[in-house]
Amino acid sequence: MFDIHNHLLAGLDDGPQTQEETLEICKAAEEFEVHKIVATPHYLEGQYEPEGELIRKKIEETNDTLQKNNIQVEILPGHEVYLSENTINKIKKEDILFINDSKYILLELPMNYIPEYLDEFFYDLSVMGYKPIIAHPERNKEVIKNPGILYRWVKEGVIFQLNAGSLFGVYGPEVKKCAIDLVDNYLVQVIASDCHGESMAGLEWMARAKRKLEDICGSYTIQFFTNAEYIINDEEIICEEPTHFESKSFWNFLDKFNFSERDNTKKD
Numbered sequence: 196m197f198d199i200h201n202h203l204l205a206g207l208d209d210g211p212q213t214q215e216e217t218l219e220i221c222k223a224a225e226e227f228e229v230h231k232i233v234a235t236p237h238y239l240e241g242q243y244e245p246e247g248e249l250i251r252k253k254i255e256e257t258n259d260t261l262q263k264n265n266i267q268v269e270i271l272p273g274h275e276v277y278l279s280e281n282t283i284n285k286i287k288k289e290d291i292l293f294i295n296d297s298k299y300i301l302l303e304l305p306m307n308y309i310p311e312y313l314d315e316f317f318y319d320l321s322v323m324g325y326k327p328i329i330a331h332p333e334r335n336k337e338v339i340k341n342p343g344i345l346y347r348w349v350k351e352g353v354i355f356q357l358n359a360g361s362l363f364g365v366y367g368p369e370v371k372k373c374a375i376d377l378v379d380n381y382l383v384q385v386i387a388s389d390c391h392g393e394s395m396a397g398l399e400w401m402a403r404a405k406r407k408l409e410d411i412c413g414s415y416t417i418q419f420f421t422n423a424e425y426i427i428n429d430e431e432i433i434c435e436e437p438t439h440f441e442s443k444s445f446w447n448f449l450d451k452f453n454f455s456e457r458d459n460t461k462k463d
């Protein structure tokens with residue numbers, strides 16, 4: 196397996212703080228048959244801004260240690276960029292590492308809303324020849340309310356990455372439900388661990404996700420894993436046609452209820 200989203204490098208973000216922890220994660224990865232991992236430390240302006248040169252140096256040192264210890268895992272470069280209006284400028288200044296130096300960039304949306312400049316950002320990125328991968332959309336509150344809002348972007352070629360742990364309720368029941376709805380409607384295309392090193396759970400969830408996904412989407416399951424390989428190799432991913440999806444979530448129900456309440460008030 197290939198993992199395109201992992202915070203295993205020590206001392207760069209809220210992942211592990213020691214090289215020993217990094218090696219423990221790599222040993223767990225080997226055990227769960229994850230043999231290539233993209234290190235994606237957070238790039239969050241004002242908080243985490245690890246430089247590409249430093250990331251590459253840490254990766255080189257880690258890969259050397261892995262080889263010496265005969266651990267069959269290779270670390271590759273990347274960033275997870277928290278989206279801001281300044282992200283395009285950061286890309287132009289070459290401050291950002293793309294996934295294994297491919298055309299794919301891993302982006303994180305704010306948790307509570309969808310930025311109004313998102314379409315403009317996607318357009319600017321496409322003009323530059325790059326492709327966005329949005330990390331864990333199932334954790335965004337607007338997506339939880341209405342998973343179907345991703346449909347338009349999937350049709351436009353935006354890639355959405357599911358966290359394996361979301362399928363098992365690691366981030367709560369609402370995120371789990373959203374994750375299943377997204378898989379069921381082909382609105383996510385690739386799976387990753389988003390391992391932060393506090394435990395090896397992210398990687399274990401990756402290993403366990405296959406069976407879970409097979410229950411939801413049958414033979415399409417394999418695409419979640421092969422797409423990770425295509426991304427690392429800078430190849431085109433394979434997508435199923437997404438389905439229109441109207442959420443029947445509690446929040447949507449509540450929105451409609453409030454709407455009819457207002458209508459009733461008007462009638463009075």
Ligand SMILES: [Fe+2]
Pocket residue numbers: 200201202275330389
């Ligand atoms: Fe992450």
